[in-house]
Amino acid sequence: MEPVFAPDVPDGVRRLYERRxxxxxxxxQPRPKRQTSWSVAPGNTFGTLLVWLAVCVGGWILALIIMAATLPAEVAGWTAVALAGVAFVATGGVLVKSVVEDRGHKAVRLEHGKYLLPEDFDDEAGRLLGRAQRAVKTVLEATVTQRGLLDEVKNDLVLPEQLWDIGQVLHEQSVLRARQREVAKGMKTAELEAVLGPQRRALALSVQAIKRKVDLLDQYADRVRSADAALRAEAALEDGDRYIELLARTEPAGDTTVVQGFAEEATALRDTLTRSINAARDAGRTLALPE
Known part of the structure; x- marks a missing residue:
């Protein structure tokens, strides 16, 4: 199972998860706080700045001594001024970096709540989410999708919305299941059952509803796989002329029924491909979100 992101989360944040x-x-968990070097480790940051300043000042003085002994006074003076400017700019950069939030931490903080991690789901919810993610991946990576044969279904818009919606519901189910186990731990009374009974039934109804959604995604992925298989078979038939030529060159007086079969198979396959594409589109339309 992979994390699930809201559709409006930037691609950069998704790639950031792969790296960090x-x-x-x-x-x-609570939204992370703004983090800088000063807020995370002020003592270490201050020590690092002192060391940096000591290195800059000491290096500048040593360079000044060497230049005064080896270069004309005017050249040494201008060179010392240039080195001081470089050190000043570099020190400013170090100071700015210590008070500016790391871009990765900032992105995660701003997008918190718009992504759900594997640990946000219990085992039951994780299995359902994994099925949904595999179905969506199958559809989006299919050849018929890449060639635009299912464009009217708007997979690039509908499927990420569906996946995010499913992920949010599964996360809430996971939280409520954990809450019910915690409340019921170690005791069983009529009063408690009177409260938990309806809650369990409501949760069960929600689970069944989300299972139906995932089943629809699976069915759509199956239709798309069938259409992909038919498309590959049609591509294989494009080599039919080469096989006909091969037979003509090696068996000029042979059985012609095989050659006739190519034409018949091509006609039948075109019909199969059309039916497969239409079936995939019909399955995809059932997933469309309400306006």
Whole structure:
């Protein structure tokens, strides 16, 4: 199972998860605070700045001594001024970096609540989300999708919305299941059952509803796979002329029924491909979100 992102989360944040997943904070935890070197480790930052200043000042003085002994006074003076300017600019950069929030931490903080991590789901919810993610991946990576044969279904818009909607519901189900277990732990009374009974039934109804949504995604992915298979078979038939030529060159007086079969198979396959594409479109339309 992979994390699920809201559709409006920038691609850069999604790629950031691949490189630095440790930055991301589960939805069940508070939004992370703004972090800089000063806020995380003020003592270390101050010590680093002191060391930097000591190196800059000491290096400048040493360079000044060497230049005074080896260069004309005017050249040494201008060179010392230039080195001081470089050191001043570099020190300013170090200071700015110590008080500016790292871009990765900032992105994670601003987008918190718009992504759900594997740890935001219990086992039951994780299995359903994994199924939904695999179905969406199948559809988006299919050849018929890449060639635009299913454009009217608007997969690029509908499927990420569906996946995010499913992820949010599954996360809430996970939270409520954990809450019910916590409340019911170690005791069982009529009063408690009177409260938890309706809650469990409501949760069960929600689980069944989300399972139906995932089943629809699976069905759509199956239709798309069938259409992809038919498309590949049609591509294979494009080599039919080469096989006909091969037979003509090696078996000029042979059985012609095989050659006739190519034409018949091509006609049948075109019909199969059309039916497969239409079936995939019909399945995709059932997933459209309400306006």
């Amino acid at each position: 997943p440790e930055l991301f904070v589960p939805a069940g």
